[in-house]
Amino acid sequence: MPKPTPPPDQPLRLADIAHARSGDKGNHANVGVIAYTPAGYEFLGRYLSETRLAEYLLPLRPTQVERFAMPGIGAYNFVLHDILAGGASRSLRTDSQGKVLALAVLEMPIAAPANWREMLSPPVGREG
Amino acid sequence: MRTIRVGNAAGFWGDNLDAPRRLVEGSQLDYLTLEYLAELTLSILAHQRSKNPDVGYVPDCVTVLEGLVSHLPAQPRLKIVTNGGGMNPVACARKIAAALTAGGHGSLRVAVVSGDDLLPCIDDFLTGGEPFANFDTGTPLGPVRERLASANAYLGAAGIVEALGQGARIVVTGRVADASLTVGPAQYEFGWSPDDWQRLGAATVAGHLIECGAQVTGGMFSGWSDALPLHELGYPIAELSEDGSIVITKPAGTGGAVTVAIVAEQLVYEIGDPAHYLTPDVDADFSKVELRQECPDRVAVVNATGRPAPPRYKVSMAYRDGYMASGTLVVCGAHAARKARAAGNLILSRLKEAGVVLARTNIECLGTGDTLPGVWARHDEALEVVLRVSVHDPSRDAVERFVREFAPLAGSGPPGVTGYTGPRSKPYPVFAYWPTTIARECVAPVVDVRPASEW
Incomplete structure (x- = not known):
């Protein structure tokens, strides 16, 4: 049994346990969410479902959200269909290529699981 | 090794x-x-x-x-x-x-x-049975064929x-x-x-x-x-x-x-x-x-x-799809976000009064969360924001009329409008994306190698 840990002082965001990058493919975008630790990857698998991400991004009206596992790097790649309001060629948005979607996804609040401390990011820069 | x-x-x-x-x-x-x-x-x-x-x-x-x-x-x-x-x-x-x-x-x-470059032979491919259907939507190329600007495998x-x-x-x-x-x-x-x-x-x-x-x-x-x-x-x-x-x-x-x-x-x-x-x-x-x-x-x-x-190559096509333009202004002071949104709406309503109705428009109040509206938490308290209005229309004249509507706001809009120092934006042609495919046997690379002095 893992030792129970007290809840975090601040509500956790996805950014506490994962990093991410997004980009465009025509009118679709993708967001790859990469856990910092194996415990974080296991949590993402349970928590960050297609449905949950689709709900979070609902104001941008994706028509479909698909999720693909990349266990070797502890990541899930999400394909967000028709989310770019026309994409690079026709979108009237500033972020016509979906570059900031990843950062918005990382702001998602998450319900801290008991082992949340095992999921936190290492210091930025040079790991390994 | x-x-x-x-x-x-x-x-x-x-x-x-x-x-x-x-x-x-x-x-x-x-x-x-x-x-x-x-x-x-x-x-x-x-x-x-x-x-x-x-x-x-x-x-x-x-x-x-x-x-x-x-x-x-x-x-x-x-x-x-x-x-x-x-x-x-x-x-x-x-x-x-x-x-x-x-x-x-x-x-x-x-x-x-x-x-x-497939464009020179595009009609031969079409008559030969390549539909070039959009692989996102399934729509056949037909309606945009005449407006194609590029088609590259x-x-x-x-x-x-x-x-x-x-x-x-x-x-x-x-x-x-x-x-x-x-x-x-x-x-x-x-x-x-x-x-x-x-x-x-x-x-x-x-x-x-x-x-x-x-x-x-x-x-x-x-x-x-x-x-x-x-x-x-x-x-x-x-x-x-x-x-x-x-x-x-x-x-x-x-x-x-x-x-x-x-x-x-x-x-x-x-x-x-x-x-x-x-x-x-x-x-x-x-x-x-x-x-x-x-x-x-x-x-x-x-x-x-x-x-x-x-078995099929990806083909990237683009077709002419009217004109777009964006204009930006900085709006400052108390209620900056509210004033910016009002100014954006003012631009569009003045155009309407002048008989110009644009096919697509978007007003963003940057600094408040509008790059991803509804996803970012909204922050309307900033003392300075950037108003960005973007439009798309088949008519270049209509889009040109839109970009001229920014300058008047300096004296006829809400207070705190600034940032006119840059050049006026210009309408630019839109090339809409049409992703499709072609059978690989239809495409072959052409290779030409010569000494630099012989090019």
């Missing part, structure tokens, strides 16, 4: 013009790749070529190559592969060849790889391999899949068979990782902090070995970093199903890739593989 070093020093048209020289000076390379073509670049280049038959390539490519001529003697092994030829690789090659010849390198062989590595086999030192291509710029050199150097799916898959992963330049050495990293300096950012080098093993690194003493986290972010960049990253060369499988930090700034990429190449 042999290893080649492939550096990429351009990730898009507009990337840092000094990066190629610095990458070549900072390391011994076997190949330098320069990747310039995004989804819509070719339609912009086609538009330019329609006005002047001597242009239509990426001008940065020529600027960079001209600057590299004097470095070639110090790097006798170095070969350069670029898709900067865009819609006019011959014109691009001529410019580069002229610089080589002027620099006393007239005997160096320069190759052009073309055959990607993504070529694979084959043309590059052939050009290198004919002794090319510099290879200038049109639309070639980004990763193929790396796959081609590896396949040529190691003599890999075109059905060596595992190694072609691995080389495709390497090409994918370096194709966006500094995005794999620290640029754009979502874990950004001041602890990762990005000045004098090193551009990436892929070390590819004969057995298909891959290492990503960068020149010593440069800014940025090559870490597992940074490389992982680029691995997921602009991909769909990671088990099927399709290029003309291979159906590459990224899904089981693992990354290992060998030492600082060296990450090994393992478990990449691939399956037989898809």
Whole structure:
């Protein structure tokens, strides 16, 4: 049994346990969410479902959200269909290529699981 | 076991013009790749070529190559592969060849790889039964056929391999899949068979990782902090070995970093199903890739593989779709966000009063969360925001009328409107994206290799 840990002082965001990058493919975008630790990857698998991400991004009206596992790097790649309001060629948005979607996804609040401390990011820069 | 070093020093048209020289000076390379073509670049280049038959390539490519001529003697092994030829690789090659010849390198062989431009024969393909249906929507090409501005198949590595086999030192291509710029050199150097799916898959992963330049050495990293300096950012080098093993690194003493986290972010960049990253060369499988930090700034990429190449080539088309323009203003003081939104609505309502109704409009109040409205928490308390209004309409005149509606706000809008110092924005033509496919037997690379003095 893992030792129970007290809840975090601040509500956790996805950014506490994962990093991410997004980009465009025509009118679709993708967001790859990469856990910092194996415990974080296991949590993402349970928590960050297609449905949950689709709900979070609902104001941008994706028509479909698909999720693909990349266990070797502890990541899930999400394909967000028709989310770019026309994409690079026709979108009237500033972020016509979906570059900031990843950062918005990382702001998602998450319900801290008991082992949340095992999921936190290492210091930025040079790991390994 | 042999290893080649492939550096990429351009990730898009507009990337840092000094990066190629610095990458070549900072390391011994076997190949330098320069990747310039995004989804819509070719339609912009086609538009330019329609006005002047001597242009239509990426001008940065020529600027960079001209600057590299004097470095070639110090790097006798170095070969350069670029898709900067865009819609006019011959014109691009001529410019580069002229610089080589002027620099006393007239005997160096320069190759052009073309055959990607389908537009001249598009009606033959249509009557031959290629529907060119949009692969996102399934819609047949018919209704937009007359408005097509460009239609380019993504070529694979084959043309590059052939050009290198004919002794090319510099290879200038049109639309070639980004990763193929790396796959081609590896396949040529190691003599890999075109059905060596595992190694072609691995080389495709390497090409994918370096194709966006500094995005794999620290640029754009979502874990950004001041602890990762990005000045004098090193551009990436892929070390590819004969057995298909891959290492990503960068020149010593440069800014940025090559870490597992940074490389992982680029691995997921602009991909769909990671088990099927399709290029003309291979159906590459990224899904089981693992990354290992060998030492600082060296990450090994393992478990990449691939399956037989898809039967159809991707084709990137673009069609004319009216005009767009955006205008921005800064709005300051109390209630800045409310005033900015009111000013944006005022622009559109004044246009309406003048009888101008635009097909599509968007008002953004930047600084309040409007880049992703409804997803970002809304912050309306800022004392200064940027109002951005963007429109799209079939009529250039209507869009022109829109951009003229900004200046009057200085004296006839809410208080605190400023930021008129820049030039007035101009309507620009829209080239809408039409992704489709074509049977691979319909497309073949055309390779032309000559000494620089004979271009």
